[in-house]
Amino acid sequence: MAENKLTFNKKLIVFDLDGTLTESKASPDKEMARLFTQLLGQKKIAVISGGRYEQFQDQFLEHLHLSPALMRNLWLFPTTATSMYEYRKGPGSASQGGWRRVYAHMLPLKTRRKIIKTFNDVFKELGYQHPKKVYGELIQDRGTQIAFTAVGQDIVEQLGAKRGVAIKLAFRKTGWREKIAAAMQKKLPELEAKAGGYSTVDVVRKGIDKGYGILQIQKHLHIPIKDMIFIGDQIVPGGNDYAVVKTGVDYIQVPGPKEAKQVIKKLLAKV
Ligand SMILES: [Mg+2]
Missing domain, CATH: 3.30.1240.20 (Eukaryotic phosphomannomutase, cap domain)
Structure with missing residues (x-):
């Protein structure tokens, strides 16, 4: 999708993790950590990946040092959105620093x-x-x-x-x-x-792919797909992000984290 046709004025930014926010299974570099944190101050963000929840924490979140206020703007959708985590500080919140599992569709x-x-x-x-x-x-x-x-x-x-x-x-x-x-x-x-x-x-x-992920995000965050933008490194036929296209979500294909940073900078500039 041509970037100039997109409105950057979306309520929710959805990122793929591996190959987009970071190199595959690597931690974010300092610049990405800074840009992502800045964006969280201005936008709601969801991150979706095939990886499991622990990987989101170890590979990504631990390197960001986010305040509770910022974490409340962030939702995690591990294992291709077959589970979802949100940050809730206060009485009744689970362990792991307030991150709470909202659902998990386990295989028997x-x-x-x-x-x-x-x-x-x-x-x-x-x-x-x-x-x-x-x-x-x-x-x-x-x-x-x-x-x-x-x-x-x-x-x-x-x-x-x-x-x-x-x-x-x-x-x-x-x-x-x-x-x-x-x-x-x-x-x-x-x-x-x-x-x-x-x-x-x-x-x-069956039917679990990033497109399913986008639908889960819509359902659980109550944000219509038209108010989202998806950013991933594999939005090409055969790629593991390609299924988002069938949901009609606006998207930007990036070759890797370097280009993802450029997109974040544009998003920050348009706020
Ligand atoms: Mg990827």
Whole structure:
């Protein structure tokens, strides 16, 4: 969508996390932390990602040092909006500094076990060999989603963003991600298996994508889609943000965090 056709005057800014606000699974740099914080002072913001809640906290929020007043302008939609968290300070609020889970659409335990077993069956059948060196968990049960990360969940944490992301990108080029996702989909037609991040295959309930995320955001924040703008790095056919297009939401495709910062600067200038 051409930027000049957009009104920047939206009530809610929706961001993808990995590859948009930060490099994949890396923390935001100082400039992004500053710009995002500034924007929160002026706009409501929702962040949606395939990652789980703990990742939102460790990778992103911990680096921002937001005041409670600012956090009340922020909503988190982990695991592709199959769960939602909001900040509520005061009596009755849960632990974790006032972040409260509003809902979680969990997959039944039986289904989760079946998905994990199917991943292992598929690896055997395809003759897929795990890389010699992996970093942390390969198959992660996120409750609402099962995620296979070929090089391990903790690669960026262990190797740093530059090397970690380079290895993930190299994996993406092998084509294994698509092959594994296709084989999983064939065996689990009642679910949805798809290539997620650079080295990830996610299995979720059918119909869970970023478009579902936009609808969940509309429903729970009571903000119509026309008053939102979505900013993501994969709003291209086959990309994991592409499903937002069918909701009719205004969007801006950015190649990465550098360009996302430019968009934030424009948003700040238009307030
Ligand atoms: Mg992304």
